[in-house]
Ligand SMILES: Nc1ncnc2c1ncn2[C@@H]1O[C@H](COP(=O)(O)OP(=O)(O)OP(=O)(O)O)[C@@H](O)[C@H]1O
């Protein structure tokens with residue numbers, strides 16, 4: 001395949017008068033790790049929602065391996081190979097950790113309802129394969145010990161990891177991670193960084209990463225797109241982005257102090273959730 | 274021609290009552306995002322509590338004529354009573370579930386609805402005997418056009434309904450309290466952070482909605498005076514049609530509820546007059562299905578975007 | 582991976598049908614040993630309980646597993662019951678000249694009855710599709726309204742049907758489609774032969790329980806549960822939520838139709854529109870909510886208890902609904918997931934729930 005894996009051309013979305021995302025473009029190659037940063041409310045999560053079909057773009061196109069995705073319902077986009085995690089964790093709280101991942105494996109299942117009700121050999125074989133694959137994913141994220149716990153009972157960092165494991169279980173081609181390190185302590189962040197670094201090669205996927213922690217992003221990605229007020233203000237390699245005056249202004253302009261306060265509030269809110 | 278005019282008048286009369294009930298559904302849905310199933314029982318309670326008061330005053334005896342403003346006094350009293358009932362229900366059944374999954378709140382609402390229904394049927398409450406509502410409002414034929422009588426009671430009924438709606442509209446869009454209600458309906462958490470006393474606003478919303486439903490109950494009984502607890506389901510069905518009116522107009526939208534009420538009244542009564550009087554419910558629910566299929570947000574509603 | 586020939590495939594196949602065989606055996610035992618020994622009153626109660634178990638467990642597929650809210654279950658039961666009743670009553674008239682029960686155990690009459698129940702289930706499933714499609718695209722509470730409306734409209738329509746045709750001659754004279762309008766109106770569909778027996782109830786309860794359990798422990802059921810837990814996340818995991826919801830709803834309607842077929846042919850009950858109204862739907866809802874939203878054994882146990890309870894509390898009958906309604910509100914506030922929640926009764930003795938899987 002010659003063209004890019006994921007190609008986003010100038011997608012926009014407005015909520016009433018607010019242009020949450022304006023003319024956002026992106027091109028991701030195979031096994032590429034890319035960062036998406038910007039101050040709070042810049043439109044990063046909205047961009048993810050546009051890519052995954054939660055919202056429909058007002059204009060622009062999203063295509064994966066040349067297949068147009070925008071306009072499809074979210075489940076078809078996931079089936080096509082775009083999987084995501086949620087910034088405000090959305091696990092299936094009353095299901096076990098294992099089941100959270102197994103649910104996402106359902107795309108593997110080819111047997112029909114009747115086969116499941118009769119427990120045909122094919123059903124059993126597919127179920128077994130799903131369980132094995134799920135357990136393998138859990139152990140990759142260090143969650144195998146907790147497979148039988150309810151997801152709601154996991155500590156916060158584990159919940160974030162479970163979200164990643166679950167998204168990977170859909171066997172995506174592109175993985176979208178929305179602030180996977182939020183609320184983690186420095187040691188957890190380091191482990192997570194190493195894990196994410198290994199994902200493209202291990203699963204043959206591209207990763208698009210939203211992250212506020214600059215240490216984490218700069219360390220991981222080949223390139224970064226910076227959003228501010230829905231606009232793309234810079235695209236480039238991490239080193240160049242770090243020096244880009246527009247980026248510095250976007251971040252410092254909002255006030256370094258404000259940023260710290262926001263962060264603290266975020267943390268408090270997330271800690272409670 | 275006579276039939277057309279008569280049907281049109283009935284449609285406006287009944288439709289404006291649907292609208293009154295629909296407002297309660299829509300306001301509660303607006304602030305708390307759930308269907309208050311017990312709302313139709315409040316409507317029934319409005320009719321029965323008015324009847325009980327009239328009975329206590331001796332106005333239900335044959336030949337008794339209530340004083341001119343007696344009917345309005347009862348109207349106000351039963352509105353106040355039902356408002357109190359609505360506030361109590363919110364306080365004890367719904368508030369403990371604030372923030373719980375929607376399904377739980379919905380189930381609770383159904384529980385409350387059944388509780389009201391069955392308590393009402395107890396012998397020492399309203400009993401199971403059918404009753405006839407006395408004419409509490411003055412009535413005479415005001416004018417006769419093409420063989421159709423314009424009756425005072427219909428005029429008072431529709432007039433009261435319209436006055437109440439206009440009052441509500443002014444309250445919600447012109448007053449500080451109304452602004453607080455709209456803020457809560459926009460986003461409960463943010464409203465709370467902004468210092469809006471959410472609990473009080475919600476209680477007020479319930480009280481207001483219940484009072485309107487009570488008024489509709491009394492006015493409906495003026496037009497169709499048979500009160501019948503065991504056939505309570507038919508009355509509850511009336512309330513549900515009012516809910517359909519709210520959905521058709523756009524749930525959460527006050528003007529939508531009014532529009533929906535009139536529309537439902539028209540569909541029902543014209544259908545009954547020109548098709549078959551037995552399939553009234555069918556017309557209304559068919560309209561609901563059509564709206565859900567083609568315009569799920571309702572006629573005046575905006576499609577809600579869930580923030581992800 | 583296709584099934585390999587050899588002993589292991591045979592063993593798997595056997596395992597697949599084993600629960601059904603056990604259920605069939607238990608049903609035979611119930612029919613020929615337990616029921617005759619315990620008398621007609623107890624037998625009727627057992628059959629009532631069995632029908633309620635099917636109703637509660639099937640409603641749980643929607644209200645418990647999938648997190649949607651249907652309050653028109655009795656409507657689907659009515660669709661199934663009337664369809665099945667039509668088949669056996671008029672079928673018997675045409676075949677044997679009289680609506681009386683025909684043939685013995687597994688005789689011609691019972692086979693007609695079996696076909697009737699399956700037809701009832703199929704028509705109920707179709708009704709489920711029609712009701713589910715427009716409403717399940719939207720959020721859960723619309724389903725409540727639409728199902729409620731469906732039940733009420735059905736009641737109105739059934740009340741307006743014509744008298745049951747009493748003689749075979751009349752039945753022969755009437756064109757077949759027109760027979761469907763002769764189901765007795767408000768008085769009810771009388772004269773349906775009494776085919777429902779402990780055996781058939783046992784068989785259908787078995788099928789219901791096995792289907793529900795296997796569903797819950799397989800990937801299809803997990804999709805149901807995921808939707809109940811978080812619809813947005815389920816969709817993001819590639820689950821076609823609308824289609825899955827409709828599947829659950831249709832399956833649930835199918836079994837309600839089956840229960841309706843059993844109900845229609847039960848001694849001492851008349852199929853009438855009032856009997857299968859909102860009240861009945863609500864009885865089933867409370868079984869599900871009390872037993873646990875998503876718990877198969879919970880719903881089944883609640884169904885049995887709530888069938889027997891009114892018998893014990895006969896003198897309190899006017900307070901029954903008040904008690905149920907109050908119970909519902911209190912349970913929602915105190916234990917919102919129902920008694921067993923998503924778990925099963927046997928999980929209670931385990932230190933930790935072992936997934937929902939096997
Ligand atoms: N459903 C919605 N309706 C209205 N406005 C929305 C909605 N979703 C997002 N917005 C607005 O769009 C803007 C972009 O939000 P978005 O969540 O995409 O920001 P973000 O870059 O992810 O910020 P953060 O770093 O805080 O997560 C914000 O102003 C937000 O309030």
Ligand SMILES: [Mg+2]
Nearest residue numbers: 044045046087
């Ligand atoms: Mg975000």
